[in-house]
Amino acid sequence: MKTNNILLISKLKEKAKNKEFVYFIFVIVAYAFLKSIVYLNGLVFFDEGVYVGIAKYFISGGSIGYFETLRPLLLPLILAPFQLIPYDSLIVGRIVGFVLTVAGIIIVYYAS
Numbered sequence: 001m002k003t004n005n006i007l008l009i010s011k012l013k014e015k016a017k018n019k020e021f022v023y024f025i026f027v028i029v030a031y032a033f034l035k036s037i038v039y040l041n042g043l044v045f046f047d048e049g050v051y052v053g054i055a056k057y058f059i060s061g062g063s064i065g066y067f068e069t070l071r072p073l074l075l076p077l078i079l080a081p082f083q084l085i086p087y088d089s090l091i092v093g094r095i096v097g098f099v100l101t102v103a104g105i106i107i108v109y110y111a112s
Helices: 002-016 019-040 046-060 074-084 089-111
Strands: none
Touching: 019 089, 046 074, 046 089, 074 089
């Protein structure tokens, strides 16, 4: 187990010498910091509520939530199973959205 950790640390040190990797880490940390400020202030953006509402509409079969035909359906379909978790659906939606955004940043970094 120690050798795996040492290898991981040495790989991170090698990557840290690359300026692009340092910028990449900075972007992720800055995004996480700014998003946490927004989340801790309790601000809710309209789109977050809409996508969670569409996910609720899918899970309930149309009895709760609402549906907008102009919105893309992939994010509400990803959020729909998480509506079954007995926590605040907006918080779960924010966490999923955050994870998807960080995954998008990682994909763009490695694709370029």
